[in-house]
Amino acid sequence: MGSLALSRVETLDQPAPSIAGEVARIAKEQLAPLAAGIDAGTVYPAEVLRAFGKVGAWGSHVPHEGPADLRCAIQAMAEIGQVCGGTAFMAWCQNTLVWYAANSTNMNLAKRFGDAFSTGRVLGGTGLSNPMKSFFGIEKLKLKGKKVEGGYIVRGALPWVSNLGPDHFFGTIFEREDDQGTVMFLADCADPAITLTPCKPFLAMDGTGTYGVQFRDVFVPDELILADPAGPFVKKIRAGFILLQAGMALGVIKDCINIMDEVDNPLGHINRYLPQQPVHFRDLAAELEAETMALARDPYNEEETYWRKVIALRLRAGEASVAAAHAAMLHCGARGYLKSHRAQRRLREAYFVAIVTPATKQLRKMLADA
Numbered sequence: 466m467g468s469l470a471l472s473r474v475e476t477l478d479q480p481a482p483s484i485a486g487e488v489a490r491i492a493k494e495q496l497a498p499l500a501a502g503i504d505a506g507t508v509y510p511a512e513v514l515r516a517f518g519k520v521g522a523w524g525s526h527v528p529h530e531g532p533a534d535l536r537c538a539i540q541a542m543a544e545i546g547q548v549c550g551g552t553a554f555m556a557w558c559q560n561t562l563v564w565y566a567a568n569s570t571n572m573n574l575a576k577r578f579g580d581a582f583s584t585g586r587v588l589g590g591t592g593l594s595n596p597m598k599s600f601f602g603i604e605k606l607k608l609k610g611k612k613v614e615g616g617y618i619v620r621g622a623l624p625w626v627s628n629l630g631p632d633h634f635f636g637t638i639f640e641r642e643d644d645q646g647t648v649m650f651l652a653d654c655a656d657p658a659i660t661l662t663p664c665k666p667f668l669a670m671d672g673t674g675t676y677g678v679q680f681r682d683v684f685v686p687d688e689l690i691l692a693d694p695a696g697p698f699v700k701k702i703r704a705g706f707i708l709l710q711a712g713m714a715l716g717v718i719k720d721c722i723n724i725m726d727e728v729d730n731p732l733g734h735i736n737r738y739l740p741q742q743p744v745h746f747r748d749l750a751a752e753l754e755a756e757t758m759a760l761a762r763d764p765y766n767e768e769e770t771y772w773r774k775v776i777a778l779r780l781r782a783g784e785a786s787v788a789a790a791h792a793a794m795l796h797c798g799a800r801g802y803l804k805s806h807r808a809q810r811r812l813r814e815a816y817f818v819a820i821v822t823p824a825t826k827q828l829r830k831m832l833a834d835a
């Protein structure tokens with residue numbers, strides 16, 4: 466009796482594992498062995514993505530009766546990114562898809578997909594690069610939609626959409642052919658009028674389920690409309706869309722610091738002549754993390770100064786990722802030049818953080834125009 470009571474007390478005394486802690490554990494145990502295959506494009510880690518979903522990685526940022534808080538989602542993504550940048554990107558894709566469904570006022574859609582996306586039962590992503598560029602005057606919208614009874618007919622093509630597969634969904638935007646504005650919707654990859662074409666090999670990210678997507682007169686029923694018109698909805702979700710990307714950056718930067726630390730013992734005597742040391746990146750990562758966490762508590766803030774801070778943070782996160790990976794390469798020397806060493810993978814992943822929409826050049830334009 467006494468020992469039973471004691472073991473109960475011991476169990477109760479254990480702190481509940483945090484979502485980020487559980488994600489870190491799964492990343493170490495299940496994702497780390499797959500990271501090289503994901504980088505090489507031979508593995509798409511659907512089962513690991515589902516395992517992250519089961520411990521809550523895709524659900525913590527769903528708003529509950531008003532405010533939303535992105536901090537836990539970003540921390541979990543940073544844990545994934547410390548192991549594999551490609552999977553951190555897929556985590557962003559999934560979290561963004563959840564963010565769209567959670568903010569939609571289409572109750573039928575939210576009911577049908579909300580839990581499926583936030584638990585990882587259904588996987589998917591976002592095709593918002595082209596719309597995000599079009600809203601800031603960089604290119605024209607690539608998808609067109611015609612209003613018909615009960616929905617729209619959509620045609621056009623998007624060159625790259627990630628975290629896709631035959632039973633996946635993604636959110637994107639078309640322009641109405643009658644010039645009545647833009648509409649945001651969920652695309653169902655199982656629709657026979659939607660074709661996924663594998664992309665030419667990339668520098669990295671080949672295991673991220675990235676495809677060119679063609680829409681051949683796809684009927685999009687009202688149940689799949691996220692927002693009509695899209696404009697006000699995009700304004701609501703845009704800070705979250707960008708802030709969630711900080712998780713990828715923080716993960717890559719932290720592992721670059723680990724890489725520099727790992728070679729300190731054999732090479733510290735000569736590496737100390739390099740201008741950028743792990744301590745610089747520790748300070749930088751801490752600063753970026755603090756700023757990210759402050760902004761991530763309030764993703765619906767409509768103030769222009771807040772939006773400007775989000776853009777500036779995202780710009781710094783991309784630049785810091787590339788700088789940290791560059792420094793890790795210089796610290797490693799020939800060790801990091803080996804294909805089998807993760808330093809060169811980190812460099813390739815870091816460039817992706819800086820070029821994925823909103824890319825460094827777009828962020829600089831947005832700051833210049835603001």
Ligand SMILES: Cc1cc2nc3c(=O)[nH]c(=O)nc-3n(C[C@H](O)[C@H](O)[C@H](O)COP(=O)(O)OP(=O)(O)OC[C@H]3O[C@@H](n4cnc5c(N)ncnc54)[C@H](O)[C@@H]3O)c2cc1C
Pocket residue numbers: 558590591592593594595598604624625626627628667669670675820821822824827
């Ligand atoms: C691995 C990978 C995964 C991506 N995943 C997604 C995703 O999930 N969702 C999403 O919306 N976007 C995705 N993108 C696109 C990404 O977010 C950026 O939009 C893209 O990297 C280019 O951005 P940019 O602002 O530098 O534009 P730029 O490179 O300056 O210009 C882009 C435009 O140039 C044209 N273009 C340039 N090169 C090519 C090419 N090889 N094939 C076809 N057209 C070309 C296209 O019109 C394109 O819109 C992905 C890109 C990559 C490389």
